[in-house]
Amino acid sequence: MTNPQTVNPIPKPSVPAPDILRCAYMEIVVTDLAKSREFYVDVLGLVVTYEDENAIYLRTLEEFIHHNLVLRKGPEAAVAAFSYRVRSPEDVDRAEAYYKELGCRTERNKDGFVRGIGDSLRVEDPLGFPYEFFYEVEHVDRLAWNYELYGAGALVRLDHFNQVTPDVPRGRKYFEDLGFRVTEDIKDSDDVTYAAWVARKPTVHDTALTGGDGPRMHHIAFATHEKHNILYICDKMGALRISDRIERGPGRHGVSNAFYLYILDPDGHRIEIYTQDYYTGDPDNPTVTWDVHDNQRRDWWGNPVVPSWYTNASRVLDLDGNVKELVKREDKSEMDVTIGADGFSYTREGDDEGSYKGEASKGFKLGNSL
Amino acid sequence: MTNPQTVNPIPKPSVPAPDILRCAYMEIVVTDLAKSREFYVDVLGLVVTYEDENAIYLRTLEEFIHHNLVLRKGPEAAVAAFSYRVRSPEDVDRAEAYYKELGCRTERNKDGFVRGIGDSLRVEDPLGFPYEFFYEVEHVDRLAWNYELYGAGALVRLDHFNQVTPDVPRGRKYFEDLGFRVTEDIKDSDDVTYAAWVARKPTVHDTALTGGDGPRMHHIAFATHEKHNILYICDKMGALRISDRIERGPGRHGVSNAFYLYILDPDGHRIEIYTQDYYTGDPDNPTVTWDVHDNQRRDWWGNPVVPSWYTNASRVLDLDGNVKELVKREDKSEMDVTIGADGFSYTREGDDEGSYKGEASKGFKLGNSL
């Protein structure tokens, strides 16, 4: 198989990359602001920094910048911006020069594209995603000590984005050029890459690349302090009789070693609740590579990944607000090679026998074959 | 459909029932004592009270009687006894008279059938299960304060048994006559009962009846103090590359409101790890009835039940040590009516629309249809 990333590599610009601090917020389009408010504020407990009839600006409990999520009312659910904070005002200039050299469409707005944010650059990046870079931002109260506002499922921090792109190695090189460290990836023995996790702040990721038709947004992840906070969100969604919006989990990831839950907002945008990955800030932090056939890679307990998690994702907008067209993945699909008819996954590598008497499971988890 | 329990009801004896305190221990036959020891002692951290080449006697950290589980070496995995402690020595006599009037085969052993237990009665009960009743028991150290022995997944108490029997209402009446309270059950609109939970101590159950071909042992459940203890057991099983022995969960039960995990021992005996149900000790404690088509009844988060959980269970022995023959369930099967081709389950009762745009889910959880 020809490795697609060799076909059309993204060149590294000659100018320096901006110094990116962290993923900072996402702007998403939702079709019913009231329903979305109910989900993000009443169910999940995000804090409203500002709201009007067209948009709601939300933040997590430990955040001190204006927002981590903008819900904008629109006719079609989509993602308008993946926004990163950079280290200084000059890094916005650097980002502009960087993307211009890449030949990307860019737009600069000294007053910010959204409330609370100052001088910003938006680009259609080489992978087709609407990316934003800013430094200037309105400070708001960090509510870390305001425990009277904490619910049992308290979201304290925006942790990461996750993006669907057809050619993961191509995207990975682009992010490495931008100064991201690759912390983990999923591959097979044919050297196909199925996914990669890349970080600026010293956690496992600020964003990740999931192989599939793209550009699409796979999920946005908020962090809690403890695992019981995540379990409570499930309990509450059960009590509210919206357990069908629990898509996958809760569980322990293999990749990242974090505890996770995937839920769906009223428009089907996927939200991850996430806690307890590890420090990755050293430049020689070892990259962990997982075999796509290791059935503990996505769930350390071997629980199966539901197909919708592989197939569904949110469309993204270009800088004119139009839905970006999809490019098909040409590499093998992780879903096909792991839960399809030809799939082979193992619990114990090389294991040819079931784990207990009378069971021809070959190290598979029961129920995987559903 | 003719309700089978009317065909062959178990009569209530004229003599008083024994005063049963609680489920106390189970004696199970395992085929490889070393492998079982690795599972129960090294993985789960049960404490060895006594062991020799034929048997291992295990207890939980807060127990003060000799054991909660006996592993006996044998040629075929099975269950030899479901053992209950009664309030006084005289209650063993009462049990003997009670089962004799029921026409059951009984056996009395003044020295106990197993080490650590004194005067005991064993019976083949009307449902075909090997039941034991005893009062006399050797006291051992309650290790509640010995935190140096606690692992991260500390099992502190035996909580309950679960038995598979074809005719749940017939079994339920038998347990009510024996003095058990029915705390919860699962039914449908045709008044078919799929399962029932019955208690002597004031928790949700000391045993439960699961509809299916029986007599078989569905599972034995140990309690932990907190949910993170259960999550850790999963994490450790992942680390030991035995995640294929995690059969179902972890999750929140609808029935019992407890947090649960089902795992399989090396012989396929099913163990539940369980925490945080509610007090049921008042005589007028309300019975909770769940609709079999409520997809939050078995998992409050709507996660699907794997088929093996419905179909697999351990055989039980008669008092001669022979495997008891099975009686087929004639009522509808919970698996068939909920995950089979005709199944219909709901998240929101009466909901005819999906929970989000463009999704014709009718309140089903995604992935359920796998």
Add this chain to the structure above:
Amino acid sequence: MTNPQTVNPIPKPSVPAPDILRCAYMEIVVTDLAKSREFYVDVLGLVVTYEDENAIYLRTLEEFIHHNLVLRKGPEAAVAAFSYRVRSPEDVDRAEAYYKELGCRTERNKDGFVRGIGDSLRVEDPLGFPYEFFYEVEHVDRLAWNYELYGAGALVRLDHFNQVTPDVPRGRKYFEDLGFRVTEDIKDSDDVTYAAWVARKPTVHDTALTGGDGPRMHHIAFATHEKHNILYICDKMGALRISDRIERGPGRHGVSNAFYLYILDPDGHRIEIYTQDYYTGDPDNPTVTWDVHDNQRRDWWGNPVVPSWYTNASRVLDLDGNVKELVKREDKSEMDVTIGADGFSYTREGDDEGSYKGEASKGFKLGNSL
């Protein structure tokens, strides 16, 4: 020292004791209903079953009887009733006969003394406490599954009462005659008893006797599921700037092995938040005796008990609503023998050296001598 309990023992009645199920609710007098509501409802999250301008009826999340706490407005903070549920209507009659034979003042009200409770008996018991016994009660929704109502510090159950009485052995015999099991106690080598824990339901206690001038109410305890629920209550009280109402803890008890916190309501009534003691329901459950000089008995981590915890308690009312006079404790006081000038407590029994180099601590915890 003459052991005071020999002077004036309470005789055991010839009639049978009522069959007591559990401590069920306490009725307390508060001086400012609005302030108390803020504490019990807004801070602690108890659920209002009913309220009017004179009283608020509160229950825990897993309760199905009308209430676990009644706040009644009055001129002076005090306790009006310690109320227990009995197994049957006839047990109220039995209680009446039992206390009449004891020569106690009794009052019977077929309609209940408070809303939601039917036929009840109130007595001034031999220790001077206003005790109530009832069976009939209005059922309300058990909110166990209503996770949307759970806060991060969710109180799920009333666990126990704690009473201050001058002569602990005298009180202990009275409770044993009433059918309570003694689960734990604190003594010294002179056979002075400083405290005792007694149970009807199979936990460590339904009430406890703390040696001191009495009758007074030491505390009422509500249970949570997990320790983090208790920590959150502290965090929230810090955020609300009422941390001066955190009197003692959080910590791990030696006695009961439970995790605890003591806080003070606006009138100074002491509330314990409590989780995870052990099963005590067997008749031969071993009684644990602690040495008063073991500095891990009250806090397993050796953290010091603040003097107010020993000295302060709520006064109780007689059946006319007058504050009951105090009888002085004549035995030694636990505070004096453990934190007074003559106190000697140990971490390691018999230890004569400090736990580390250069420290003449003799096994004392640093800071204890404050």
Add this chain to the structure above:
Amino acid sequence: MTNPQTVNPIPKPSVPAPDILRCAYMEIVVTDLAKSREFYVDVLGLVVTYEDENAIYLRTLEEFIHHNLVLRKGPEAAVAAFSYRVRSPEDVDRAEAYYKELGCRTERNKDGFVRGIGDSLRVEDPLGFPYEFFYEVEHVDRLAWNYELYGAGALVRLDHFNQVTPDVPRGRKYFEDLGFRVTEDIKDSDDVTYAAWVARKPTVHDTALTGGDGPRMHHIAFATHEKHNILYICDKMGALRISDRIERGPGRHGVSNAFYLYILDPDGHRIEIYTQDYYTGDPDNPTVTWDVHDNQRRDWWGNPVVPSWYTNASRVLDLDGNVKELVKREDKSEMDVTIGADGFSYTREGDDEGSYKGEASKGFKLGNSL
């Protein structure tokens, strides 16, 4: 009062500061290697990377560099090095030039001063502390996924150091020049600084300055994932009857918002167990200033700080291995102004009344006046 930091400021070198990644390990001298091993390995569960008769090299479960703690056998308990990892080999050169310009004694060892570490610089820094900087290090297995090694109190990461120094503002400027961000501090209305927290990695600190006679090491802190891990360490120390080594806590810090515990090793070196502070990586991260008279600053629940926590600390060694002489603090002491005779602390700022009826507490926490 003359502000002492103006007397003798440490000048900022003209050469660039090294790019410091994080605090990486501490080398401490212990007097009994076997006793220390028992504490750090058997009680706390740190992992041995290497050991011989003179030293033990320990790491946390998520670490991938050779060690986070070196225990070296010696005649007198002390600290030999506070060691930081820098971003590149060249940053060790930068550190050397930087400290030489400061006039500090430096020592360079291309083979490292301890096993597992390559080219290193050690200095006696301007505050008198033995500081080390290195980049080269032996990688070892990150045990994050090895849950079979996790105990219930699993330490996953080295979090920070804490140093006692007489003149906090002087030290603070020195750290800011070195590129640290000040995240929090404690001051009074006379502008006396009692403590400051400074960070390179984006947590609340890599080290902190505590005002007092110095140079001394106040504590070294290891992180756990959850609060229950910390509570378990207390439970286990109780079970091992070493609760007198629990010096302070567990509790919630005001400063840092983290959950904490302070314990003492067999030589009296203070170890903090710490979890869940917040992200501080943005350059404009707001500095939080606490009033020294706010009694929630050190413990959010208002629990008193034991005097030993203020007064005791470990001596440090110079580069010849001799104990460094102490310089006395001339500013006011935090202990004196908060728990001494003249102390005034508040729970509710400006509150002149007690929090409940009849209590003249003026917002003090009960027990504070012990």
